Amino acid sequence: MFVTAYNQYALDAFDAAAVDYLLKPVDATRLARTIDRLCVRLSRAPTDAMPGARMQAHLQRLLCQLEQITRSTAPENRAQASDQSPPLRYLRASSGSDIRIVPVEDVLYFEAADKYVVVATRTGELLIRMSLKELVAQLDPARFWQVHRSTVVNVDKVESASVSALGKTSIKLRGHDGAIAVSKQYAHMFRQM
Structure with missing residues:
Protein backbone atom coordinates (compact mmCIF):
# COMPACT_ATOMS: atom_id res chain seq x y z
CA MET A 1 0.00 0.00 0.00
CA ALA A 81 -15.14 13.65 20.24
CA SER A 82 -15.95 15.43 23.49
CA ASP A 83 -12.99 17.80 23.30
CA GLN A 84 -13.90 18.85 19.74
CA SER A 85 -15.64 22.22 19.72
CA PRO A 86 -18.24 22.92 17.04
CA PRO A 87 -17.00 24.54 13.81
CA LEU A 88 -16.52 28.29 13.78
CA ARG A 89 -19.67 30.18 12.73
CA TYR A 90 -18.54 33.81 12.90
CA LEU A 91 -15.22 35.65 12.49
CA ARG A 92 -14.06 38.93 13.94
CA ALA A 93 -12.07 40.50 11.12
CA SER A 94 -10.59 43.95 10.65
CA SER A 95 -11.09 46.36 7.82
CA GLY A 96 -8.85 49.34 8.51
CA SER A 97 -9.72 50.45 12.05
CA ASP A 98 -13.14 48.74 12.00
CA ILE A 99 -13.88 45.27 13.34
CA ARG A 100 -16.56 43.36 11.43
CA ILE A 101 -18.43 40.22 12.42
CA VAL A 102 -18.50 37.96 9.36
CA PRO A 103 -20.59 34.77 9.11
CA VAL A 104 -18.20 32.00 8.01
CA GLU A 105 -20.70 30.91 5.33
CA ASP A 106 -20.14 34.30 3.59
CA VAL A 107 -16.41 33.68 3.17
CA LEU A 108 -15.23 32.83 -0.36
CA TYR A 109 -11.70 31.88 0.64
CA PHE A 110 -8.93 32.38 3.20
CA GLU A 111 -5.36 33.14 2.18
CA ALA A 112 -2.27 33.23 4.39
CA ALA A 113 -0.38 36.54 4.28
CA ASP A 114 2.58 36.84 6.68
CA LYS A 115 1.19 37.00 10.25
CA TYR A 116 -2.36 37.46 9.00
CA VAL A 117 -5.02 35.61 7.06
CA VAL A 118 -6.91 37.45 4.34
CA VAL A 119 -10.64 36.76 4.52
CA ALA A 120 -12.18 37.25 1.08
CA THR A 121 -15.93 37.86 0.83
CA ARG A 122 -18.15 39.18 -1.97
CA THR A 123 -17.89 42.66 -0.49
CA GLY A 124 -14.11 42.76 -0.10
CA GLU A 125 -11.13 41.57 1.87
CA LEU A 126 -10.63 41.65 5.62
CA LEU A 127 -7.78 40.54 7.89
CA ILE A 128 -7.58 38.31 10.92
CA ARG A 129 -4.47 37.92 13.03
CA MET A 130 -4.13 34.15 13.18
CA SER A 131 -2.20 31.52 11.29
CA LEU A 132 -4.00 29.62 8.55
CA LYS A 133 -3.24 26.37 10.39
CA GLU A 134 -4.97 27.62 13.56
CA LEU A 135 -7.95 28.81 11.53
CA VAL A 136 -8.34 25.56 9.57
CA ALA A 137 -8.56 23.62 12.85
CA GLN A 138 -11.67 25.66 13.72
CA LEU A 139 -13.44 25.35 10.34
CA ASP A 140 -15.90 22.71 9.13
CA PRO A 141 -13.77 20.36 6.96
CA ALA A 142 -16.81 19.42 4.88
CA ARG A 143 -17.29 23.06 3.86
CA PHE A 144 -13.73 24.42 3.75
CA TRP A 145 -11.13 22.66 1.61
CA GLN A 146 -7.45 23.45 1.52
CA VAL A 147 -6.43 23.86 -2.15
CA HIS A 148 -2.93 25.21 -1.62
CA ARG A 149 -0.63 25.46 1.37
CA SER A 150 -1.69 29.10 1.68
CA THR A 151 -5.31 28.93 0.49
CA VAL A 152 -8.54 27.43 1.85
CA VAL A 153 -11.78 27.79 -0.13
CA ASN A 154 -15.44 27.56 0.77
CA VAL A 155 -16.48 24.60 -1.40
CA ASP A 156 -20.08 25.89 -1.46
CA LYS A 157 -18.78 28.86 -3.49
CA VAL A 158 -16.85 26.83 -6.09
CA GLU A 159 -18.39 27.38 -9.52
CA SER A 160 -15.97 25.43 -11.70
CA ALA A 161 -12.51 23.92 -11.97
CA SER A 162 -10.25 23.90 -15.00
CA VAL A 163 -6.92 22.44 -16.02
CA SER A 164 -4.58 24.44 -18.26
CA ALA A 165 -2.61 23.02 -21.17
CA LEU A 166 0.35 22.84 -18.76
CA GLY A 167 -1.66 20.68 -16.35
CA LYS A 168 -2.18 23.38 -13.70
CA THR A 169 -5.54 23.29 -11.94
CA SER A 170 -7.45 26.42 -10.96
CA ILE A 171 -10.94 27.07 -9.65
CA LYS A 172 -13.47 29.84 -10.19
CA LEU A 173 -15.56 30.99 -7.22
CA ARG A 174 -19.03 32.55 -7.39
CA GLY A 175 -18.71 36.23 -6.51
CA HIS A 176 -14.97 36.41 -7.24
CA ASP A 177 -13.45 37.60 -10.51
CA GLY A 178 -10.05 35.91 -10.41
CA ALA A 179 -9.03 32.27 -10.54
CA ILE A 180 -7.65 30.48 -7.48
CA ALA A 181 -4.62 28.26 -8.09
CA VAL A 182 -4.83 24.68 -6.85
CA SER A 183 -1.54 22.95 -6.02
CA LYS A 184 -0.73 19.48 -7.38
CA GLN A 185 -1.22 18.05 -3.90
CA TYR A 186 -4.90 19.04 -3.88
CA ALA A 187 -5.77 18.88 -7.61
CA HIS A 188 -7.28 15.39 -7.26
CA MET A 189 -10.23 16.91 -5.37
CA PHE A 190 -11.36 18.67 -8.55
CA ARG A 191 -10.96 15.91 -11.10
CA GLN A 192 -14.03 14.57 -12.86
CA MET A 193 -15.57 11.62 -11.05
Missing part, protein backbone atom coordinates in the same frame (compact mmCIF):
# COMPACT_ATOMS: atom_id res chain seq x y z
CA PHE A 2 1.46 3.36 -1.03
CA VAL A 3 0.54 6.70 0.59
CA THR A 4 1.98 9.74 -1.14
CA ALA A 5 1.25 13.25 -2.40
CA TYR A 6 2.50 12.40 -5.89
CA ASN A 7 0.16 10.73 -8.37
CA GLN A 8 2.83 10.16 -11.05
CA TYR A 9 4.19 7.03 -9.32
CA ALA A 10 0.91 5.08 -9.28
CA LEU A 11 1.80 2.82 -12.22
CA ASP A 12 5.12 1.91 -10.60
CA ALA A 13 3.29 1.09 -7.37
CA PHE A 14 0.84 -1.23 -9.10
CA ASP A 15 3.72 -2.84 -11.03
CA ALA A 16 5.14 -3.64 -7.57
CA ALA A 17 1.80 -5.35 -6.70
CA ALA A 18 0.45 -2.56 -4.48
CA VAL A 19 -2.96 -3.18 -2.95
CA ASP A 20 -3.79 0.51 -3.33
CA TYR A 21 -2.23 3.91 -4.01
CA LEU A 22 -3.56 6.63 -1.71
CA LEU A 23 -3.01 10.34 -2.32
CA LYS A 24 -2.58 12.77 0.55
CA PRO A 25 -4.61 14.09 2.23
CA VAL A 26 -5.90 10.56 2.78
CA ASP A 27 -9.65 10.10 2.99
CA ALA A 28 -10.54 7.91 6.01
CA THR A 29 -13.24 6.03 4.10
CA ARG A 30 -10.84 5.19 1.29
CA LEU A 31 -8.20 4.06 3.81
CA ALA A 32 -10.75 1.77 5.48
CA ARG A 33 -11.60 0.16 2.10
CA THR A 34 -7.89 -0.38 1.43
CA ILE A 35 -7.41 -2.04 4.80
CA ASP A 36 -10.39 -4.33 4.12
CA ARG A 37 -8.94 -5.25 0.73
CA LEU A 38 -5.55 -5.99 2.31
CA CYS A 39 -7.18 -8.20 4.97
CA VAL A 40 -9.03 -10.17 2.29
CA ARG A 41 -5.87 -10.59 0.25
CA LEU A 42 -3.90 -11.81 3.28
CA SER A 43 -6.64 -14.27 4.29
CA ARG A 44 -6.84 -15.76 0.77
CA ALA A 45 -3.11 -16.19 0.23
CA PRO A 46 -1.92 -19.81 0.30
CA THR A 47 0.00 -20.64 3.45
CA ASP A 48 3.18 -21.57 1.57
CA ALA A 49 3.21 -18.12 -0.05
CA MET A 50 2.79 -16.36 3.30
CA PRO A 51 5.81 -15.01 5.15
CA GLY A 52 6.81 -16.64 8.41
CA ALA A 53 4.55 -16.59 11.46
CA ARG A 54 6.52 -13.67 12.90
CA MET A 55 5.98 -11.58 9.77
CA GLN A 56 2.29 -12.57 9.73
CA ALA A 57 1.87 -11.39 13.34
CA HIS A 58 3.68 -8.14 12.53
CA LEU A 59 1.39 -7.50 9.53
CA GLN A 60 -1.68 -8.22 11.66
CA ARG A 61 -0.53 -5.69 14.29
CA LEU A 62 0.01 -3.08 11.58
CA LEU A 63 -3.47 -3.70 10.21
CA CYS A 64 -4.96 -3.28 13.68
CA GLN A 65 -3.11 0.02 14.09
CA LEU A 66 -4.36 1.25 10.71
CA GLU A 67 -7.93 0.31 11.63
CA GLN A 68 -7.66 2.22 14.93
CA ILE A 69 -6.31 5.28 13.11
CA THR A 70 -9.11 5.02 10.56
CA ARG A 71 -11.78 4.81 13.26
CA SER A 72 -10.35 7.74 15.23
CA THR A 73 -10.02 10.00 12.17
CA ALA A 74 -13.37 9.17 10.54
CA PRO A 75 -15.50 12.34 10.26
CA GLU A 76 -18.33 10.87 12.32
CA ASN A 77 -15.92 10.00 15.15
CA ARG A 78 -14.18 13.37 15.03
CA ALA A 79 -17.54 15.11 15.40
CA GLN A 80 -18.38 12.94 18.41
